[in-house]
Amino acid sequence: MLLTSEASLDALNSLVAQGDHAAEGPLPMNRFRPNVVVAGTEAWAEDDWSEVTIGEVAFRVAKKCGRCVVTTTDQHTAERGREPLRTLARHRRIGGKLVFGQNLVPRSTGTIRVGDPVRVRA
Numbered sequence: 632m633l634l635t636s637e638a639s640l641d642a643l644n645s646l647v648a649q650g651d652h653a654a655e656g657p658l659p660m661n662r663f664r665p666n667v668v669v670a671g672t673e674a675w676a677e678d679d680w681s682e683v684t685i686g687e688v689a690f691r692v693a694k695k696c697g698r699c700v701v702t703t704t705d706q707h708t709a710e711r712g713r714e715p716l717r718t719l720a721r722h723r724r725i726g727g728k729l730v731f732g733q734n735l736v737p738r739s740t741g742t743i744r745v746g747d748p749v750r751v752r753a
Contacts, residue, residue: 632666633696634677635732642674643731646718655714661706662715663698663731669749677733686747690735697728 640660647656660668667685669677680692698719704711719729 632690632735632737633664633732634667634669634683634690634692634735635660635663635665636669636672636674636677638670638672638674639677639731643715643718643723646722647714650714650718650721652713652717655712658715659706662702662704664701665732667735667743667749680733680751680753682738682752683735684750684752686743687739687741688743689738689752691738693734693736695725695728695730696732696734698731702731 637660640658640663644657647653647658677692678695683690683692698716700711700716702715703713715731716729719731723730
């Protein structure tokens with residue numbers, strides 16, 4: 632699964648607004664195709680998480696999600712631009728990848744629902 636946060640998207644959109652292709656922003660969350668979107672955190676807080684529980688399911692945070700060219704495609708018009716990859720290349724290059732979000736691996740079975748609490752365990 633892919634976890635992102637509203638605060639990180641806001642921070643990314645602030646960086647996009649300062650760049651050469653500001654007209655492409657703000658970017659919507661659907662560009663990143665997350666399964667889980669967390670509210671109420673600091674920007675990039677998810678970078679430091681190693682274990683989370685969402686509702687009744689425990690997850691291991693496996694790795695930061697390296698982003699591909701699909702994120703440059705507007706999901707409604709199919710038009711392709713340069714963002715967010717251009718801004719991620721300047722500000723979020725980690726280990727040779729342009730990253731946004733965290734990949735999660737479930738440690739237990741169960742159901743998660745919209746509005747379930749997200750608890751950072753480590």
